[in-house]
Amino acid sequence: MNQYPIWKYLLIFIILAVGAVYALPNLYGENPALQITSTRGFALPADLTTNIEDALVVEKISFSSAEQQGNHLLYRFKNTEDQIKAADVVRKALGDQYVVALNLAHSTPEFLRKLGGKPMTLGLDLQGGVHFLMQVDMDTARSQQLDRYVDDIRAVLRDNGIRYISVRHEGNGLLAMLRSAEDRARTLELLRTDQSLQGLDVSELPAGENFGIAATVQEKQLQELQQTALKQNITTLRNRVNELGVAEPIIQQQGADRVVVQLPGVQDTVEAKKIIGATATLEYRAVDESNDAFTASQTGRVPPESRMYTDDNGNPILLKKRLIVSGDQLIGASASFDQQTGQPSVSVTLDGVGSKRMLDFTRDNVGNRMAVVYIEQKPNGTKIEDVISVAVVREPFGKRFQTTGLDSIQEASQLSLLLRAGALAAPMEIVEERTVGPSLGKDNVDQGFNAVLIGFALVMVLMAVYYRVFGMVANLALLTNVVMLVSLLSMLGATLTMPGIAGIVLTIGMAVDANVLIFERIREELRNGNTPQASIRAGYEKAFSTIADANITTLIAAFVLFLFGTGPIKGFAVTLSLGIVTSMFTAIMGTRAVVNLIYGGRKRVVKLSV
Amino acid sequence: MKLLKDKLNLDFMKFGNAAVIMSVVLSILSIVSLSTRGLNFGLDFTGGSLIEVSYPSVPSIADVRSNLALAGMQDAVVQTFGTASDIVVRIPPRSEEESNADISTLVLTALQQGVEGEITVRRVEFVGPQVGDDLTEQGILAVLYSLVGIFIYVMFRFQWRFSVGAVVATIHDVIMCMGFVSLFQVEFDLTVVAAILAVIGYSLNDTIVVFDRIRENFPRMLKSQPHNVVNASINQTLARTLMMSLTTLLTLGALYVFGGQIIHAFAFTLIVGVVVGTYSSIYVASTILLYLGVSKRDLLKVEKEGATAVDVRS
Numbered sequence: 063m064n065q066y067p068i069w070k071y072l073l074i075f076i077i078l079a080v081g082a083v084y085a086l087p088n089l090y091g092e093n094p095a096l097q098i099t100s101t102r103g104f105a106l107p108a109d110l111t112t113n114i115e116d117a118l119v120v121e122k123i124s125f126s127s128a129e130q131q132g133n134h135l136l137y138r139f140k141n142t143e144d145q146i147k148a149a150d151v152v153r154k155a156l157g158d159q160y161v162v163a164l165n166l167a168h169s170t171p172e173f174l175r176k177l178g179g180k181p182m183t184l185g186l187d188l189q190g191g192v193h194f195l196m197q198v199d200m201d202t203a204r205s206q207q208l209d210r211y212v213d214d215i216r217a218v219l220r221d222n223g224i225r226y227i228s229v230r231h232e233g234n235g236l237l238a239m240l241r242s243a244e245d246r247a248r249t250l251e252l253l254r255t256d257q258s259l260q261g262l263d264v265s266e267l268p269a270g271e272n273f274g275i276a277a278t279v280q281e282k283q284l285q286e287l288q289q290t291a292l293k294q295n296i297t298t299l300r301n302r303v304n305e306l307g308v309a310e311p312i313i314q315q316q317g318a319d320r321v322v323v324q325l326p327g328v329q330d331t332v333e334a335k336k337i338i339g340a341t342a343t344l345e346y347r348a349v350d351e352s353n354d355a356f357t358a359s360q361t362g363r364v365p366p367e368s369r370m371y372t373d374d375n376g377n378p379i380l381l382k383k384r385l386i387v388s389g390d391q392l393i394g395a396s397a398s399f400d401q402q403t404g405q406p407s408v409s410v411t412l413d414g415v416g417s418k419r420m421l422d423f424t425r426d427n428v429g430n431r432m433a434v435v436y437i438e439q440k441p442n443g444t445k446i447e448d449v450i451s452v453a454v455v456r457e458p459f460g461k462r463f464q465t466t467g468l469d470s471i472q473e474a475s476q477l478s479l480l481l482r483a484g485a486l487a488a489p490m491e492i493v494e495e496r497t498v499g500p501s502l503g504k505d506n507v508d509q510g511f512n513a514v515l516i517g518f519a520l521v522m523v524l525m526a527v528y529y530r531v532f533g534m535v536a537n538l539a540l541l542t543n544v545v546m547l548v549s550l551l552s553m554l555g556a557t558l559t560m561p562g563i564a565g566i567v568l569t570i571g572m573a574v575d576a577n578v579l580i581f582e583r584i585r586e587e588l589r590n591g592n593t594p595q596a597s598i599r600a601g602y603e604k605a606f607s608t609i610a611d612a613n614i615t616t617l618i619a620a621f622v623l624f625l626f627g628t629g630p631i632k633g634f635a636v637t638l639s640l641g642i643v644t645s646m647f648t649a650i651m652g653t654r655a656v657v658n659l660i661y662g663g664r665k666r667v668v669k670l671s672v
Numbered sequence: 673m674k675l676l677k678d679k680l681n682l683d684f685m686k687f688g689n690a691a692v693i694m695s696v697v698l699s700i701l702s703i704v705s706l707s708t709r710g711l712n713f714g715l716d717f718t719g720g721s722l723i724e725v726s727y728p729s730v731p732s733i734a735d736v737r738s739n740l741a742l743a744g745m746q747d748a749v750v751q752t753f754g755t756a757s758d759i760v761v762r763i764p765p766r767s768e769e770e771s772n773a774d775i776s777t778l779v780l781t782a783l784q785q786g787v788e789g790e791i792t793v794r795r796v797e798f799v800g801p802q803v804g805d806d807l808t809e810q811g812i813l814a815v816l817y818s819l820v821g822i823f824i825y826v827m828f829r830f831q832w833r834f835s836v837g838a839v840v841a842t843i844h845d846v847i848m849c850m851g852f853v854s855l856f857q858v859e860f861d862l863t864v865v866a867a868i869l870a871v872i873g874y875s876l877n878d879t880i881v882v883f884d885r886i887r888e889n890f891p892r893m894l895k896s897q898p899h900n901v902v903n904a905s906i907n908q909t910l911a912r913t914l915m916m917s918l919t920t921l922l923t924l925g926a927l928y929v930f931g932g933q934i935i936h937a938f939a940f941t942l943i944v945g946v947v948v949g950t951y952s953s954i955y956v957a958s959t960i961l962l963y964l965g966v967s968k969r970d971l972l973k974v975e976k977e978g979a980t981a982v983d984v985r986s
Contacts, residue, residue, distance in 0.1 A: 187934075197802065335774075493800030495776070501726065502794040509932035516930055517923035524919060528673045561866060564938055567927050568870060571920035572877070575912075578919070579881065582912045589678050608884040611829055612877040615838075618821040619873035623866065626814035631866045638870065 064598050064662035066655055074655050077647070078542060085549035087170040087181040093126065093138040094145035095167035096152060097309045098160055106135060110156075117155035123148045136167055164327065165309035182552050183310075185559030185633065186496070188510070190503035191326040192334055195494035196299075198319045203291045203488030204234075204284060211236055211259070211279060213385065218256050224249055227272055236262075236277040246273040253277060261286075288319075291488040296321055302337050321490070335492065343389030344465075348423065349431035349452060350380035371435065373449040381433050381449070386423045391416030397474035400466050406474040407466040421460035428455055434465050510563040517567050518544075521574060529581050531671035535656045536577035539648040543573050546644040551637065561634040569641025572616070576649035580605040584672050594667040602654055609650065613642050676911050684906045684954060685899050685962065691955035695844060702851020709854050714861030714937075717808060719765040719801040721775045727757045728789035736761075736783065743782035745775075754933050758794065759783070765801050811865045815846065818872055830883060831971065833964040838879050841957035845875045848948045849941055856940075863938040871945030874920070878913060878953035885909050886961070890971045898966055902958050910954075917950045 098114070100106055111128060114137070118125060125148065126138045137152075139145040145164060153162045166189075168181050186193050208231040215229050215238060226249075227239040238253075240246045246266065253264045253275065261283025267274030296313055299321065303311045312324040328334050350368040358364050359378040368380045394411035412420055423432075432455050436448045451465055468474045498506075522540065525533035547566065551558065584601030592600065620642070623635035661667050715722050733750055736759060740748040745763055753760040761779055776796045784791055819839055826835040849868050853860055885905035893901050921943065928939035 195803065197800075491800075492798070494803050495796060495798035497776075497793065497796035499793045499795060501792055502724070505932060506934065509930060509935075513927045513929075513931040513935075517926035520922040520926060521919045524922065528675075528915070530673075560934060561863060561938075564863075564866075564927060564931070564935060567923050567931075568920070568942070571923040572874070572916075574919050575877070575916045578912050578915045582909075582915075585911075586908065604888075608881055611884055612880045615822055615825060615876040615880055616873035618825060619818045619869060619876065622814050622818040622821060623869045626810045626817070627866070631862060631869075634866045634870075638873070 064595055064658045066658055066662075070651075071655055074651055078546075078652075081542075081546040081549040083174070083177065083549075084179050084553050085545045087168065087174050087179045088548055088552060090169045090171070090181070092166040093140075093169050094142045095139065095165045096137045096145060096149055097163045097165040097167075098135040098137070098152065098156070099133060099163075099304070100160055106130070106133065110160075111135065113155055114152055117151050118148060121147070121151045123151065136165070138167055138169075161304050161307045163307040163309040166327070178553075180552060180555070182548070182556060182558040184503075184507070185557045185562070186324055186326060186503075187498050187560045188503050188507050188558060189326055190498050190500035191324065192328045193325075193494070193496040194323040194335075194338065194492050195316070196321045196323065196338075196490045197493045198292055198295060198321070199489045199491060200288055200319050203288055205231070206488065207284065207287050207291075208234070208236065208279065211262075211277075214259055215253070215277075216384070218252055218259060219249065222248070222252060224252075234278060236279070237267075238275045238277070239272040240275070241273065243273055246275060249275060288488075292319065292321070295488060295490060299323060299338060320493070335495075338492075343437050344392065345388050345435040345437060346386040346420070347381040347433050347435060348384070348386060348427065349433055350382055351430055353380055355380045371433070371447065371449050373433075373452060379433065379449060379452065381435070386432070387412060387416045387420050391419075395478040397471060397478040398464075399471070400464060403466065405466050406468045406471040407464045408468065408474050408478045409462065409464045411462050412460070417460035420463075421458060424455050424460075425458040428457060430455055506560050510560060514563060514567055514570070518570055521570060525574060525577075529577075529672055531660070532577075532581050532584070532653075532657070535653050535660075536574060536581070536649070538656060539577065539652045540570065540573055542652060543641070543645050543648040544570070546648060547637070547641050550640050550644065554636075556636060557633065559633045561631065562637045565634045565637030565641065569638060569645065573641065573645035573649060575612070576605070576609045576645060577653060579608055580650075580653070581672055584670065588670065588672075594661065594670045597670065598657060598661065602650070606650065609646070613646060617642055674911070675914055680907050680910060681904070682907060682910075683903060685903050685958070688955065688959045688962065692959055695952075695956055698851070699844065699847050702847050702854070705851050705854045709857065711850070711854050711860040712857040714859040714864075715762070715797055715799050716861045717804040719799045719804045721761075721763040721779070721799075722795075722797040723761045723763075723776055723779050723783070724753055724794040724796075725759055725761075725780070725783055726792040726794055727759065727787060728791070730756045731759060731787065733759075735786065739782045739785050740779065743778055745779065745782070748779070807862065807865075814865075814869060815872070818869065819843070822872075822876060826880075826883075830887060831966075833961055833966045833970060834883050836964060837957040837960040838876060838883070840960050841879050841952040842872050842875055844952050844956050845871055845945060845948050849945045852944045853937075853941055858937045858940055861937060863935070864941050867938045867941035867945065870942060871949060874942075874946060875949030875952060878916070878949055879957045881912065882906060882909050882953050882958060883961075886958070886966075887971050890968045894968060898962060898968075901968075902962060902966075906954055906958060913950060913954065917946055920946050 098106075098110075114135070115128070123144055124140070125144070126140055128135065128137050130136070137148065139148060149162055149164055156162065170179055170181065212229050212231050215236065216226070219226050219229070219238075224245050225241060226245075227241060229236070229238045231237070238249060240249055250264055250266065253259055253262055261280045262277045263280060264275055264277040267276050292315060296315060300311075300313050303313060303323065303325065308325045308328055310326060312322065314322045316322045323338060325334060350365065353365050353368065355370070355378045358368075358380055359370060364370050364380070367383055369383055371379050371381050373379045391413050392410060393413050395408050398407055398409055399405065400407040431452050433449050434451045434453075436450045437445065450468065453466065518540070522537045525536050525540075527533070529536065544566070547569065551562075556562070580601050583605045584597050587597035587600045588594065617639055620635045620639040624632055624639070627635055661670065733752070736750050737748070740746075740750065740761065747764055749762040751760050751762075752758060761783070763775055763779065766775065776798060780791075780793065819842060822842065823835045823839050826838050846868055849871055852858075853864060858864065882905060885908055886902055889901050889905050889908075893904065896904075924939050924943050924946065927935055928943065931939060
């Protein structure tokens with residue numbers, strides 16, 4: 063007789079039930095919501111909710127629920143009108159310590175969320191938003207790192223009282239020229255042992271007029287530094303995106319030197335590009351007090367240790383090449399008014415290394431001037447360098463200080479935003495942009511679901527007409543297959559894209575294949591004069607190896623697709639592979655169970671409806 | 673309901689030579705079309721910008737063009753997309769000095785000019801030239817690696833003659849699909865690449881089902897010629913092959929008709945692929961198997977060296 067043992071029925075039932083539960087969240091809609099996070103990722107204080115709720119009560123805006131999810135607060139509203147009004151109110155109430163982002167929160171009921179149930183996220187092509195692919199300019203990153211080595215070597219030599227002729231980088235190597243053989247020997251020793259100079263291969267240059275040392279940075283060290291630069295860029299981008307107030311952004315490394323930035327729901331790409339693409343940083347440099355800038359600009363003779371800049375009044379100014387502190391040593395910045403003059407200012411906080419260097423400099427230079435240079439790297443490679451302020455050092459300072467000389471409080475807050483968001487460790491360029499407007503997204507969803515439904519209906523009608531009772535069983539398997547596929551995609555946190563929907567449609571077409579193979583086998587066995595029960599058993603058994611072979615070859619193709627594909631193609635490959643796996647389960651075990659329940663228990667089956 | 677008579681026995685392999693000639697001719701045509709007409713490469717490969725906007729009322733294409741030309745974009749291609757009020761503007765990649773990323777902003781400003789009411793941005797796509805080269809390389813590698821993977825798997829599960837048959841049939845299908853895409857100048861973008869890779873999977877699926885039957889039939893039909901074994905196997909799996917193609921074509925047809933313009937190229941390529949794949953699993957793969965001289969010896973289990981006596985027994 064064709065009967066499964068009880069445990070097998072139970073197993074199938076449990077798998078289907080679990081699948082159904084995790085597919086369920088997709089049936090619930092979404093609520094307009096506000097997502098509130100701290101700007102610097104700090105934990106949210108306990109009284110924050112009272113502040114927000116008080117502000118909302120004053121403006122008579124009602125919210126439907128409030129909850130804390132991880133490190134952010136989520137307020138749901140009845141409609142988008144309330145949501146947008148509330149966003150303004152909350153932003154005003156909280157100031158720039160918090161990011162208030164508009165969001166669509168899924169309204170999965172509490173009990174499902176406790177089980178970890180969540181709906182599939184819609185891809186950018188379905189919900190609208192911006193996608194950027196950014197490429198890091200590794201050549202520039204490399205030369206910046208070599209520059210930094212040059213600075214560090216100079217600092218080490220100065221600290222040890224060695225006078226050098228020059229230290230510079232040439233190609234991929236570093237060159238140091240010294241005055242005596244003794245200095246060279248000491249320098250060689252220092253380059254090999256100093257803590258701040260790691261990963262250098264050093265050698266003496268053949269004897270000449272000067273005593274030279276050649277050094278190359280080890281390839282491994284350079285690559286590590288580049289990886290670090292990329293990681294730092296990703297962190298910086300994340301900070302900037304947070305400043306933009308986007309809910310659930312995606313920022314990921316792709317390949318060796320690319321970063322993907324996806325901002326769901328963002329429509330103003332110009333603003334987004336401005337913030338993401340800006341590579342602004344600050345440099346603090348000493349003013350060269352011993353030479354006159356005007357003479358230098360007239361004669362064109364700039365002292366070797368200085369560089370010519372133009373200040374904001376258009377006058378030339380000489381700044382020392384030696385950097386005091388740069389933007390990556392900055393850990394905080396906020397816009398405020400200077401207490402003495404009432405001018406707009408940015409107060410800056412430095413990290414440990416930065417504050418030590420600042421203190422060293424200011425202690426020796428009270429009464430001298432210090433300049434702040436604002437550097438912005440444009441996407442096309444040009445560089446803007448503005449001296450935004452020149453101020454006299456009145457007293458030694460380190461960790462905290464103020465930068466003044468800004469025109470307006472707007473400029474101060476824009477600058478503090480860029481400083482807070484941090485400098486990019488290496489310049490980046492947008493190499494791909496895709497924006498999908500909300501109307502196109504909605505059309506894609508509608509058309510995609512229509513296509514799935516119609517394709518589904520057509521296949522089901524064909525199966526029911528062609529294989530009658532067995533066809534209906536196959537249709538049941540097809541439905542459960544879609545439920546299982548959706549639940550797996552939801553559990554994996556997969557993103558549903560248009561190619562993903564195409565993958566689902568294709569899986570429907572292919573999922574019936576297993577059943578077609580089995581049913582054709584059963585028909586064949588019946589034609590050969592076997593009894594109905596034996597035909598069912600033989601049909602399932604003989605079709606199995608065919609189904610397995612056929613599906614494994616398709617899985618190989620899908621796997622390669624996954625390895626080589628990016629973005630949308632990956633999505634297609636994932637749905638296709640998962641669909642093959644779930645269809646094996648529903649089309650073989652699932653239908654067998656149902657067929658067994660229908661025919662297996664009967665003593666005499668005269669005819670199969672296949 | 674049945675599509676075919678029971679105990680069907682059509683002599684498919686009688687047309688084997690004719691099929692090979694047809695396949696060769698069609699493959700040559702495909703290659704000729706690919707080398708003369710070429711592929712209509714989409715933005716994903718060429719780089720450049722594409723902006724799709726929806727106008728509040730039907731705009732005049734000539735006005736749109738002149739507005740863009742005034743903004744310095746004489747090389748812009750303007751087309752309607754789907755409906756008459758939807759416009760797509762394509763702009764070839766710019767040289768290094770100009771900023772590619774800012775083009776969309778310029779275009780949108782130009783498009784808005786002289787229009788009452790606000791235009792809605794449907795999508796903006798910008799692909800830098802570096803990205804396209806990488807994609808071509810990835811696509812070719814993906815096809816090659818999947819062929820290698822399949823060759824190895826089939827050799828392991830069947831025998832090398834089957835591997836050759838399956839891989840040649842697959843290459844045949846890929847060439848045909850590309851040929852049709854080139855002939856009809858369907859825009860060749862990432863989704864078409866995905867479709868071609870899906871065709872590889874689909875066509876193999878079909879081929880493997882026929883091969884599986886051949887493997888099963890050889891030990892059963894020891895007295896028959898390989899020609900007859902292959903023929904019988906194709907006949908026995910024909911109902912399934914047709915049913916499978918039909919269900920897949922139904923879903924793909926739904927995708928083509930109702931899935932919207934974005935998915936057209938994808939659905940078109942797959943429809944071609946399913947038709948060609950069905951034909952190739954019957955004719956190309958099996959004919960090659962016979963050409964290579966497949967025999968029962970290839971499929972009977974050989975216990976140890978010299979133990980070929982198994983097939984003498986009957």
